[in-house]
Amino acid sequence: MPVIPIAASPHGPAGATGCHDDDGRIRRLELPLARREFLKGSGILIGTISSGSVLAALAPSTVWALELKQLSTSEGQTLMAMGRVLYPHRKLPDAVYALLVKGLDAKADAALHDGIRALDRSAGGSFVKGDAATRLKLVKAIEGTPFFNTVRGQCVTSLYDNDMAFAVFGYPGASFDKGGYITRGFQDLKWLPAPSKQASPPLYLG
Amino acid sequence: MARFDSNDESVVVIIGSGAGGGTLANELCQQGVKVVVLEAGARQSPASFVNDEWKSFGQLAWLDPRTTSGTWRVAKDFPGLPAWICKTVGGSTTHWAGASLRFQEHEFKARTVYGDIKGATLMDWPLTLADLEPYYARAEDKMGVTRTHRVMGLPGNNNFKVMYAGATRLGYKDVHTGNMAINSQPRDGRGQCIQTGFCFQGCKAGAKWSTLYTELPKAEATGNLDLRPESHVTRIEHNDKGRASAVVYVDKDGRQQRQKARVVCVAGNAIETPRLLLLSASSLFKDGLANSSGQVGRNYMRHMTASVYAIFNQQVNMYRGTTMAGIVKDESRNDTRRGFVGGYEMETLALGVPFMAAFLNPGGWGAGFTEYLDNYTRIAGMWLVGEDMPRDTNRITLNPSVKDKWGNPAPNVHFDDHENDIAMREHAWRQGQRVYEAAGAVKSFRTPPYPSTHNLGTCRMGANARDSVCNGYGQTHDVDNLFISDGSQFTTGGAENPTLTIVTLAIRQAEHIVKQMSARAI
Numbered sequence: 001m002p003v004i005p006i007a008a009s010p011h012g013p014a015g016a017t018g019c020h021d022d023d024g025r026i027r028r029l030e031l032p033l034a035r036r037e038f039l040k041g042s043g044i045l046i047g048t049i050s051s052g053s054v055l056a057a058l059a060p061s062t063v064w065a066l067e068l069k070q071l072s073t074s075e076g077q078t079l080m081a082m083g084r085v086l087y088p089h090r091k092l093p094d095a096v097y098a099l100l101v102k103g104l105d106a107k108a109d110a111a112l113h114d115g116i117r118a119l120d121r122s123a124g125g126s127f128v129k130g131d132a133a134t135r136l137k138l139v140k141a142i143e144g145t146p147f148f149n150t151v152r153g154q155c156v157t158s159l160y161d162n163d164m165a166f167a168v169f170g171y172p173g174a175s176f177d178k179g180g181y182i183t184r185g186f187q188d189l190k191w192l193p194a195p196s197k198q199a200s201p202p203l204y205l206g
Numbered sequence: 207m208a209r210f211d212s213n214d215e216s217v218v219v220i221i222g223s224g225a226g227g228g229t230l231a232n233e234l235c236q237q238g239v240k241v242v243v244l245e246a247g248a249r250q251s252p253a254s255f256v257n258d259e260w261k262s263f264g265q266l267a268w269l270d271p272r273t274t275s276g277t278w279r280v281a282k283d284f285p286g287l288p289a290w291i292c293k294t295v296g297g298s299t300t301h302w303a304g305a306s307l308r309f310q311e312h313e314f315k316a317r318t319v320y321g322d323i324k325g326a327t328l329m330d331w332p333l334t335l336a337d338l339e340p341y342y343a344r345a346e347d348k349m350g351v352t353r354t355h356r357v358m359g360l361p362g363n364n365n366f367k368v369m370y371a372g373a374t375r376l377g378y379k380d381v382h383t384g385n386m387a388i389n390s391q392p393r394d395g396r397g398q399c400i401q402t403g404f405c406f407q408g409c410k411a412g413a414k415w416s417t418l419y420t421e422l423p424k425a426e427a428t429g430n431l432d433l434r435p436e437s438h439v440t441r442i443e444h445n446d447k448g449r450a451s452a453v454v455y456v457d458k459d460g461r462q463q464r465q466k467a468r469v470v471c472v473a474g475n476a477i478e479t480p481r482l483l484l485l486s487a488s489s490l491f492k493d494g495l496a497n498s499s500g501q502v503g504r505n506y507m508r509h510m511t512a513s514v515y516a517i518f519n520q521q522v523n524m525y526r527g528t529t530m531a532g533i534v535k536d537e538s539r540n541d542t543r544r545g546f547v548g549g550y551e552m553e554t555l556a557l558g559v560p561f562m563a564a565f566l567n568p569g570g571w572g573a574g575f576t577e578y579l580d581n582y583t584r585i586a587g588m589w590l591v592g593e594d595m596p597r598d599t600n601r602i603t604l605n606p607s608v609k610d611k612w613g614n615p616a617p618n619v620h621f622d623d624h625e626n627d628i629a630m631r632e633h634a635w636r637q638g639q640r641v642y643e644a645a646g647a648v649k650s651f652r653t654p655p656y657p658s659t660h661n662l663g664t665c666r667m668g669a670n671a672r673d674s675v676c677n678g679y680g681q682t683h684d685v686d687n688l689f690i691s692d693g694s695q696f697t698t699g700g701a702e703n704p705t706l707t708i709v710t711l712a713i714r715q716a717e718h719i720v721k722q723m724s725a726r727a728i
Contacts, residue, residue, distance in 0.1 A: 086572070090580075136572075156563050157564075170582055171582055172525075173258070175404065181403060181526035182400040185526060186401040186403075186527035187362060189364040189368070189521070189522060189523075192645060192646075195371075195381075200366060200367075201358050201361060201383070202361060204398055
C-alpha cells in the first residue's frame with residue numbers, strides 16, 4: 001500500500017490556497033497525505049479514493065493519510081462525519097472531508113475539543129456510529145453554537161477550494177493559461193434559442 | 207514617473223487611484239498639473255493577477271478592520287466585511303465587472319420625482335443629465351464602453367443565453383450583452399476579451415478597463431505624476447485659514463510622511479473617504495474636515511442588491527466568459543405601480559465553486575445547500591442591483607473600540623434597509639426567478655446581498671452647504687481646495703452600476719480644478 005508524501009514536500013507545505021508561487025502554477029491537489037515514518041502526531045486519518053472515480057486519475061495514489069497534530073483519530077473521525085452532515089456530497093470522497101479536519105487541527109483549541117466531546121456524548125458516546133437521521137438531528141440541535149459555527153465556517157473554505165472538489169463539481173478553475181474560453185465553449189449552449197445578433201453580436205475574429 | 211518633493215506646495219494630492227482618483231490624476235496630468243497620488247495598496251499587474259477566487263481576494267481586497275451594525279443582512283453574514291472593495295493600485299477598477307451605464311434623467315432629480323419618502327433623505331443633485339452628457343461621452347470613449355462610440359457589443363456567453371431566453375419569453379424587450387468597459391475588439395493599446403471568466407479577480411488579458419493599466423500609465427507618461435503605492439493616508443491637515451495644506455501618510459516602510467499640497471482630492475471609496483475627513487478633525491473643524499453640515503459619513507448607500515441562481519436540466523457552465531455578460535434593463539424605470547420608487551437592473555453574474563460556497567447562502571448548510579453545488583455546471587446566475595434610499599442614519603462613523611494597525615479607529619458601517627429597498631428586492635427576486643422559470647429552470651434560489659461593492663453617498667453633493675458636503679464639482683463647501691472625487695459625492699444612488707458616473711464626474715472635476723487653479727481661485 002503506497003503512501004505518498006505531500007505534507008513533507010521539499011517545496012514546503014501547499015498553503016491554504018494551494019498556490020506554488022515559484023512557478024506561478026496554481027495547484028489545488030491538496031491530498032492530505034503523510035509519510036508513514038514521519039508519523040508522530042496525535043492521530044491519523046486514513047482512507048482510499050475509489051479507483052473508478054474521476055479523482056483517481058488526479059491523485060498520485062488512491063490511498064491517502066492525514067497526520068493530526070492536535071486532534072486524536074477519533075476526534076478527527078467525528079469532525080469528518082459532522083462535515084458530511086453539514087455539507088453532504090455523495091460524490092465528494094472522504095479525502096476532501098479530511099481537509100476539513102486538517103484545517104481545524106491546525107487551530108484546535110479547548111472549545112473545539114469540548115465541542116467534539118459534547119457531540120459524541122449527545123450521540124451516546126460515538127457520533128460516528130449514529131445513524132444518518134440521528135446525526136442530522138444532533139447537528140441541528142447545536143446550530144448557532146460557537147463550535148458549530150467554527151466547523152461550518154471551516155467547511156466553506158476547506159471543502160470547496162481544492163482540486164478534488166473542482167473535479168467533482170465540474171469547475172475547471174484557472175482559465176487564462178488555457179487561453180480563456182474564447183475558443184473553448186463560452187457560448188456552446190444549444191438547448192435554448194440563440195439570442196438575436198443585436199442582443200449578442202458575433203465574436204470579433206480580427 | 208515624476209518624483210516631487212514633500213515640501214512642494216504646488217502639487218495636487220489625490221488620495222486613492224481607482225475610478226475617481228486614477229481618472230482625475232490622468233486628466234490633471236494631461237493639462238500639465240503636477241499630481242501626487244497616494245494609494246494605500248500595492249501595485250499589481252495583469253501578469254500578477256491570479257485566476258483563483260480566494261487567493262485573488264487576499265491580493266486585492268481591502269481587509270483592514272471594519273465593523274458593522276444595523277439590521278441589514280450583511281451585518282449578520284459578514285460582520286467584519288461590510289464591503290468587497292479593493293486596496294491596490296487601480297482600486298476597485300481591478301475588481302469591477304465593467305458594467306458602464308449612464309444614469310437616467312429622473313435619477314438626478316430623485317426628490318422631485320419620487321416625492322417626500324418617509325425615512326429617506328432624498329435630494330436632487332445640483333446638476334442634470336444634460337450637464338453630464340458631454341462628460342459621459344468622454345468617459346465612454348476613454349473606457350471603450352461597448353455599444354457607444356461604434357464599439358461593438360460583446361458576444362454573449364452561456365449564462366447570457368439563459369437570461370436572454372427567459373427574459374424575452376417573459377416579454378422583456380431591452381435585453382442585450384450590456385454596455386461594458388471590456389474590449390470586444392482590440393482598442394486603445396489593449397487586447398480583446400478572451401472570456402476567462404475571472405473579471406472579479408483582475409483581468410489578466412487587460413481587456414477590461416482599469417485605471418491600473420490605462421489612466422495611471424498615461425498620466426505617468428506625462429512626467430507629471432508621482433504615484434506612491436503602499437501609502438496609507440491618516441490625516442489631512444489645514445492651515446490657519448482653514449485651507450487644506452498637507453496630507454499625512456504612512457509609507458510602505460511604516461514611516462510617517464507629510465506631503466504638502468495646493469489642492470487635496472479624496473477618492474478612497476465611500477467608507478474610507480468620510481473616515482479620513484472624520485479622522486482629520488481639528489480645533490477649527492471639531493466634527494471633522496468639511497463637516498459643518500454634519501453630513502460627512504451620512505446617507506451611506508450600497509444599492510439594493512440580491513441574486514438569483516437557478517438549476518436547469520442541461521449544462522450551462524456559467525463560469526465561462528465575462529462575469530457580467532448581459533443585462534435586462536426593463537425594470538430600471540421608475541414605475542410606482544410596482545410598489546416602490548426607483549428601478550433596478552438585472553445583470554448576469556457567475557461565481558466559481560469557492561465563492562458559490564461562500565456567497566450562495568451565507569450560513570446555509572444541509573442538503574438544500576449542497577444541491578446547488580452538486581449541480582454547479584447546470585446553474586445560471588444573475589445579480590439584481592437597484593436604487594436604494596439614502597437615510598441619514600445609514601452612516602460611517604469611527605469605532606473607537608477597534609483600531610487599525612496604525613492605531614486609528616476603524617470605520618463602522620451602519621445600515622438599515624428602507625422599506626422601499628425591501629419592496630424592490632422582493633420584486634427583483636420574484637422577477638429574476640420568473641426569468642429563469644421561463645427558460646425552464648428546475649428550481650431557483652434567492653441569494654441575499656453580498657458585501658457591498660457599490661458604496662456611495664457619504665459626502666453627498668448638493669446646492670447648499672447646510673445639507674450637503676460638496677458642490678456639483680465635488681468641491682467641499684467648507685474648504686475650497688478640498689475635493690471629493692469618488693462615489694461618496696453621489697447625492698442619490700440611481701439604479702446603475704456607479705463606475706461610469708464616477709469617471710464622468712472625475713473628468714468634469716478635473717476641468718473645474720484646472721480652471722480654478724488658472725484663475726488662482728485655489
